[in-house]
Amino acid sequence: MISTRGRYALRVMIDIAANQGDGHVPMKDVAERQGLSLKYLEQILPPLTRHGLLVGIQGKGGGYRLTRDPKDYRIGEVLRLTEKDLEPVGCLKEGAPACERRNICKTVDFWQGLNTVVNDYLDNHTLQDLM
Amino acid sequence: MISTRGRYALRVMIDIAANQGDGHVPMKDVAERQGLSLKYLEQILPPLTRHGLLVGIQGKGGGYRLTRDPKDYRIGEVLRLTEKDLEPVGCLKEGAPACERRNICKTVDFWQGLNTVVNDYLDNHTLQDLM
């Protein structure tokens, strides 16, 4: 299940791409255009700026800007940064506590396969594909 | 995200397949072998019996039995009956309230594609593959 965090993040990036021109786009404008809560968006974006997918300029005349061409953002990148967990089962998570049934578990390979299928799909589509 | 409901359901069916012989398997035995709560399993199974994937016989000497060969159960079948929602986003759900952004939504096709990829994977593996 993809939550609003990831879905809103994509909508925000699409909106910025469409409106940035050669300047910056205030998140307030994005929130209004998209009909979303500014305060909520503000707490979704930090991971994206921290990892360099967006740059945010403070102060009057500031706002956000993409750092790449839309075709160079893989959807999976955005979702992995904004979604809490994208893995189909908890035990596949990075740093998950070791499952004591691991040796005898007949299904872990199956879940790993599902995880791969999902991530391949997400990584084979770009932001450009959504515009 | 696949919850314990779906995962336990699969483990239960694998256990039944391995232990039914030509009789029935009491859920109490399954719970003990798998280290799961009997009471919890009891409320996961009803959809499976209701849709004929399992039969449950009451009374002494009763228990559960598969109705088909393990290779004839698609994983997707089991999960769609036991998981609350398998769809990546709510708006794809059967009977979901119509989204008012539907006309202008640029992402719904993308999510539909993800849903298809996931279900194809789940439906192209059978219970036999997990044994």
Add this chain to the structure above:
DNA sequence: CATTTACCTACTGTGTCAATAGGTATTTTG
């Protein structure tokens, strides 16, 4: 200096998850 913007942290209501608990109905066996 005032305004605009990003950025940070705490709090809240709702709902699902993962069980636990206590029962009823049905069938077989002694």
Add this chain to the structure above:
DNA sequence: CAAAATACCTATTGACACAGTAGGTAAATG
């Protein structure tokens, strides 16, 4: 026929994530 074993049903609970609300601070510009 009684007792035991089984499936089946419904309510409750604690923890936690989701989706937002709220109230601020820091930085840059006009």
